[in-house]
Amino acid sequence: MAETDSRRGDTTRLTVIGSGDAFTGCGCNAAYLVDDRVLIDCGAPVQVMLPRAGVAVASLDLVVITHFHADHTYMLPMLLGARAFVGELRPGLTIGGPPGTREYVLRLLTTGYGHHLVGLIEERLRPRWLLLQDAVSETVAGYTVGAHAVLHSTGPSLAYTVQRGEGPVIGFSGDSALCAGLRRTIATSDLMVCECTGWDAPAEGGHLWRGELEELIAAYPATRFVLSHLRTRGTVPGAIIAHDLLALDVAAPQASGPPR
Numbered sequence: 001m002a003e004t005d006s007r008r009g010d011t012t013r014l015t016v017i018g019s020g021d022a023f024t025g026c027g028c029n030a031a032y033l034v035d036d037r038v039l040i041d042c043g044a045p046v047q048v049m050l051p052r053a054g055v056a057v058a059s060l061d062l063v064v065i066t067h068f069h070a071d072h073t074y075m076l077p078m079l080l081g082a083r084a085f086v087g088e089l090r091p092g093l094t095i096g097g098p099p100g101t102r103e104y105v106l107r108l109l110t111t112g113y114g115h116h117l118v119g120l121i122e123e124r125l126r127p128r129w130l131l132l133q134d135a136v137s138e139t140v141a142g143y144t145v146g147a148h149a150v151l152h153s154t155g156p157s158l159a160y161t162v163q164r165g166e167g168p169v170i171g172f173s174g175d176s177a178l179c180a181g182l183r184r185t186i187a188t189s190d191l192m193v194c195e196c197t198g199w200d201a202p203a204e205g206g207h208l209w210r211g212e213l214e215e216l217i218a219a220y221p222a223t224r225f226v227l228s229h230l231r232t233r234g235t236v237p238g239a240i241i242a243h244d245l246l247a248l249d250v251a252a253p254q255a256s257g258p259p260r
């Protein structure tokens with residue numbers, strides 16, 4: 001765990017909350033934190049893991065989800081319940097994602113808790129809903145989120161870039177096959193959190209594997225890679241292999257660096 005203050009200077013802190021794929025238990029399911037403000041996906045028990053990273057659930061301004069698979073979303077009811085009923089009450093959390101996100105999240109909540117508790121959560125949190133789709137860029141609480149459509153499953157899937165002010169751009173692949181939207185996300189990111197589900201062979205189900213990551217790392221030398229959504233762990237030259245609660249302070253690129 002790095003020791004510098006994530007909000008100091010031009011660095012942005014990335015914390016990997018969950019580094020594992022859907023089923024192997026290699027790590028918690030997908031969730032990533034930018035500084036203490038923006039959460040990407042909610043497959044991990046975020047209400048448990050954030051305090052372990054020294055972050056209060058109440059500090060989140062924005063939660064975005066990449067797609068509607070369980071390993072990226074099924075802890076949302078616990079996070080929203082924790083936000084509504086534990087500790088400091090801070091209304092106005094923004095929840096963003098592909099078209100259908102509001103209906104999907106309310107369905108998850110209703111299935112998990114029933115209408116009465118969902119009404120209480122909505123009343124206390126007053127969530128704002130943010131529609132994200134390909135080529136859309138939105139700024140919430142000083143963080144600009146850019147969305148790129150990627151190929152994964154039959155439902156909508158988005159990769160994101162997140163940037164605070166003029167700070168470094170951090171990319172998130174979500175789950176994605178090798179596609180143009182993924183390449184656009186990598187090309188505009190200083191640091192890319194990329195799924196690497198397959199290790200020794202191509203992965204089924206619209207995922208990336210190690211051989212494709214090695215090609216991408218060679219093709220985008222200005223981008224640092226963090227490999228996550230892991231089925232197993234090993235080494236890949238030029239990449240950081242994620243683990244749960246890995247924290248990195250990412251510096252802004254030098255103005256004299258190569259054009260991006």
Ligand SMILES: [Zn+2]
Pocket residue numbers: 021022030069071072175229
């Ligand atoms: Zn996944």
